[in-house]
Amino acid sequence: MASIGLDLVEIERFSLWHLKTNTQLLRIFSQQEINYCLLVPCKSAERFAARFAVKEAFYKAVTPLIIHKKPFLVFCKNTEFVQCLQVNWQALELPEYSTTASITHSRTTAAAVVIIEI
Numbered sequence: 001m002a003s004i005g006l007d008l009v010e011i012e013r014f015s016l017w018h019l020k021t022n023t024q025l026l027r028i029f030s031q032q033e034i035n036y037c038l039l040v041p042c043k044s045a046e047r048f049a050a051r052f053a054v055k056e057a058f059y060k061a062v063t064p065l066i067i068h069k070k071p072f073l074v075f076c077k078n079t080e081f082v083q084c085l086q087v088n089w090q091a092l093e094l095p096e097y098s099t100t101a102s103i104t105h106s107r108t109t110a111a112a113v114v115i116i117e118i
Contacts, residue, residue, distance in 0.1 A: 028076045
């Protein structure tokens with residue numbers, strides 16, 4: 001059995017995120033994600049968008065599996081996508097599930113899918 005989450009975001013929505021303070025970005029992204037997104041300035045919007053999409057997709061995949069719902073930002077703080085999706089299951093107080101994620105983007109849209117095997 002599996003739970004699937006899918007998310008699409010417009011990259012333009014993230015076009016000015018490189019101007020946000022580190023404190024603001026840390027509400028959603030890990031320091032490693034921030035560093036990666038800002039590494040190539042012309043790619044920062046698509047990188048932030050793709051990582052935001054994977055966090056949303058994870059949230060959509062995991063929430064049907066839990067009884068006590070948690071706010072989206074709690075999941076943001078405990079997930080990270082640099083080369084692959086890393087989840088801090090213990091901090092989320094959830095059993096460790098096998099999780100697969102994929103991100104992609106076009107010129108205007110970033111997409112992510114997350115599959116959680118139960």
